[in-house]
Amino acid sequence: MTLPTSTDDSPTTAAPHLTRLGLLTLLLGASLSSIDFFIVNVALPSIERDLHASPATLEMVVAGYAVAYAVLLVLGGRLGDTYGRRKLFLWGVAAFGLTSLACGLAPGAWWLVGARVAQGAASALMLPQVLGTLHATTRGEGRARAVALYGAVSGVAGLLGQALGGALVAADPGGTGWRAVFLVNVPVAAAALLVGVHTVPDSRAERPARGDVLGTVLFAGALTALLLPLTEGRATGWPLWSVLLLVAAPLLGRAFGAVEGRAERTGGSPLLPPSLLREPAVRRSLVLGLPIFVGFSGFMFGFAIVLQQGLHYGPLKAGLTVVPMGLTQIPAALLVPRLVRRWGTRAMTRAALVHVAGLAVLGLTVLWSTPWSALSPLALAPGLLLCGLGQGVQLALYYRVALAAVPAARAGAGSGLAATVQQSCLAVGVATVGSLFLALVPGLGMRDAFVSALGVQVAGLLGLAGLSLRLPRRMT
Template sequence: MAYVTPAPLTEKSTRTDALTPLGLLTVLLGAALSSIDFFIVNVALPSMGRDLRASPATLEMVVAGYAVAYAVLLVLGGRLGDTYGRGKLFRWGVAAFGLTSLACGLAPGAWWLVGARVAQGAASALMLPQVLATIHATTRGERRAKAVALYGSVSGLGVVLGQVLGGVLVAADLAGTGWRMAFLVNVPVAVAALLCAVRAVPDSRAERPRRGDIGGTLLLGAALTALLLPLSEGRATGWPLWSVLLLAAAPLFAWAFAAVERRAENTGGSPLLPPSLLREPGVRRGLVLGLPIFIGFSGWMFVSAVTLQQGLGYGALKAGLTLVPMGLAQFAASILAPGVAARFGGRAMGVAALVHASGLVILALTALWVPWSSLGPLALAPGLAVCGLGQGVELALYYRIVLAAVPAARAGAGSGLAATVQQSCLAVGVATVGSLFLALAAGPGMREAFAIVLGVQVVGLLGLAALSLRLPRRLA
């Protein structure tokens, strides 16, 4: 499997190595903002509920509104970058993210906050696809491998940082802002990222811009909404009839979307997500690998948050800081990922999956053997660190494998597709693994539920290791 030679860039970026270190840092900062804000609200939800007098279902909408808008619009955001310029769309996305963060932080009521979070998710969907697309179109060789590895690390590390930062900001209660600072802190960061983007992020686009695909956009949005909204809201609202009907409609919307896109490509049209892109073996292989990675990752983050705060009685700050060893190990592993891939090739994914599974086994044994009342952060640190080592390599290799087969002219669509799979799996992971955990916690107990769910995730990682055997021995 080899990289397709990048297509010529526009006059604003004429070299394939046009992305400077400052430009790379800037686009990675944009990726971090999107990832952090997906999770930063988790630890702030109780404070929001008290301040805004919001019901649990409304608080779930604060999370789900962002997640659904984010996932639904990612492919469209990538397509717009391919057509109008990735650097330009990145700058617009950063600016919109800063403004919507300000709207969230100043929200006078719960439904204002829900609406602002939907808009914030849309801004993230505009910004994030340009990150991978810009890396793919303006770097090559070893520089591209290192940049993609860093992207994978930032994407995963942002989840941990979101939990930690949310706990720190809520506990600090700066100037009496409480939960609002979890959003307001984004504003100066977005301003700094925007200034750097104007200077350092090159513009690139598809050599032959494509027309819009209104029908495909609407059908993809309907399919993802029908899948993700019930998965995000159904558990909190007791699985009402509307959630069941939407889930039943999701496959129908997906079938209609596939038919429309296939017809558009066969007749020389401009499909939002070209079916030929999914026929690339590397793309399909990478997307399948992403299923156990992200479903397990999001399930773990949900289970760990509930276990630490409700099961062990940790405060928001202590719970966030407990995950620091995992985040640090994950970042270190992502730095080493290109070297690991160069040595082991496709087998590196299998090795990472086995390391990750070992960390989960250590955590499960720790939870079962150490007295529950005295299970502190230090006891959990070894298992968390080993998990982080595996996750860092997994995330880096996922994007590398997917994008290796994507032509530079379709970099936006490819990165949007990879990110859409990621975000969709995050919702599926919480709905499946999270629901299993809550059901077990109500029966055998939280300690036993924690260990059983970790065992289920180990099975998924063993499947990931088996799938990796089909990867080529050398990764491009």
């Protein structure tokens, strides 16, 4: 669920029309990376038992993927500008299949962590090309429908990931256990690669930007220095290296800003032009992503633990429990073009409030259940249905708001920044909301800790509702 991360502001070469099969192939590639971020959640208990992994290592299995993904997204977009988005998409799909195989064959916990980092890098190579190709090969209403469909698919992919992961772990095909959640990607990636060769049209920048090696290194260093200690610091007792990295993060960020500013002033090709952030509409659209993506990833991480360790659901039952969210999330996302015509950006406000209502119903259901161990998936369904309704509109509408906020001359760089914010927030969600939940469990118990984490997400969504009221009502 990313935006195109092309960082060149020049126009793109004319591209052939995107066929329905080509669109399906691109959406399949997009769903692979989103599914894989969440599919591992329900497999964590099995991984812990089989590989004797510590809690810190388990968090790295989840967050290592997201960190690598976020750090390399902008670079992946620039490579697509230079070498062609079709070629980079296909390379990314192939790399994703190979790294999924490496995850599935991992002999130890840290091998799995390393393979997950490589898998995140493959996603960063593949995903920037998807919406970039959609925008280069579609126009008008066709583009609006494609973006809405993209929002629906990428949003529900996270839910599908946990349901599919639970089914695969429970089925234990060929005695593979948790390894099946990674091995299933291999034939899907192979099919996408074979079909994509013939159906995905090519597009690239007419004047690809020159490389920004120093900017790329500083950007990657700043994000890593921020995200890595946030994901691992609490679980490892905040060792010295984590503190030093957090101290280094703002210094690296300032150095990156100075390098990019100099490149922009001297007519170079900065990875992310600093002037872009001076656009008020751009800043507002990026801030909207914080409560959406931090809350989503934190909720999915914590909810998977509650279902399996708190309620002692099996992997299949835990995975199927989240299906009601998908049942409303897909149609909600597909309705976004109609909602925008009727309410404009106020559709985001309403979606946030509906999501808050869903979390409130879910929290009250958890608190009022007596006994706690008797809580059933059917009892959780009403709250999850409401959450899916609000979430579906938020995810799809975010892309529309972000793209509308970026000036045409800055489309590539702006979408790259939005994509990086999105993926960073997914990692931060696990590191903050997820870690808060885990930290509260020993003192409050799992039920009250989960409700407290829901309260944090509610606060973020209320902030989202307030921020959305500051957006221009009409959208382009």
